Amino acid sequence: MSVLTVQAERPGAGFLEFSREALAGYAEALGRAWGVLGVGAGDRVVVYDYGSSPVAYLASRAFAPYLERGASELTGATALCVDGLADNVGRLAHVLRHFKPRFLFARAELAPLLLAGPTAMPVEQRTARLVLSADGDTPARSERVSWEGRWRGGLSLLARCDAAAFLAAECPRCRALRVPEDLYEARITRALPLRSPHEQGRGLLTVRPRFLDLDPLTTELSVRSPAKGNGCSHADLELA
Numbered sequence: 703m704s705v706l707t708v709q710a711e712r713p714g715a716g717f718l719e720f721s722r723e724a725l726a727g728y729a730e731a732l733g734r735a736w737g738v739l740g741v742g743a744g745d746r747v748v749v750y751d752y753g754s755s756p757v758a759y760l761a762s763r764a765f766a767p768y769l770e771r772g773a774s775e776l777t778g779a780t781a782l783c784v785d786g787l788a789d790n791v792g793r794l795a796h797v798l799r800h801f802k803p804r805f806l807f808a809r810a811e812l813a814p815l816l817l818a819g820p821t822a823m824p825v826e827q828r829t830a831r832l833v834l835s836a837d838g839d840t841p842a843r844s845e846r847v848s849w850e851g852r853w854r855g856g857l858s859l860l861a862r863c864d865a866a867a868f869l870a871a872e873c874p875r876c877r878a879l880r881v882p883e884d885l886y887e888a889r890i891t892r893a894l895p896l897r898s899p900h901e902q903g904r905g906l907l908t909v910r911p912r913f914l915d916l917d918p919l920t921t922e923l924s925v926r927s928p929a930k931g932n933g934c935s936h937a938d939l940e941l942a
């Protein structure tokens with residue numbers, strides 16, 4: 703029985719229907735991603751995103767009906783959401799000042815707003831680790847590097863493809879995308895031309911969640927095999 707219907711742009715179907723178990727599986731994916739990023743018991747997490755984003759509605763059982771354990775219940779952290787409208791950046795500054803989170807999850811398109819111009823976050827409030835996500839392809843590496851240099855708490859990525867109910871975080875040490883194999887079938891398809899001699903391979907990600915009855919979906923997420931010798935033992939994908 704479906705308990706939650708979520709709009710998602712997907713060929714042939716505009717909505718995803720979640721049973722209680724499927725919703726639990728999706729929340730498990732977010733909880734694991736939080737774990738990869740280093741979120742643990744007692745941590746404070748702020749989510750600056752729309753209520754329709756899985757990064758927000760899976761963050762706590764308080765935010766989605768029929769969700770028994772959201773990412774905060776799974777990790778023991780406390781989550782607070784600020785609606786992800788650009789106009790709310792002032793409210794976010796207030797929340798960061800008083801709540802002092804260890805992690806700030808934000809939509810990638812909001813990063814320039816947080817870092818430059820009249821809406822920029824004061825430097826003393828750039829202490830939480832900033833985790834950016836976008837539904838679809840992630841920001842270019844060059845852009846990320848420039849943002850990272852200006853955000854004191856460091857920067858991580860959470861890869862998202864809402865139409866495939868896909869969530870996976872980048873390892874903060876080696877930058878491999880950690881895809882939980884028990885939750886997703888994922889593989890690189892359609893090899894793309896290499897852009898430098900250092901790349902070992904590049905392609906698009908085809909993914910199917912194991913907790914939801916969906917056909918595999920090829921996303922616009924550009925991924926490649928991670929570089930060798932990065933100090934981590936896992937061999938996942940890396941965002942290109």
Ligand SMILES: [Zn+2]
Nearest residue numbers: 873875876934
């Ligand atoms: Zn790693």
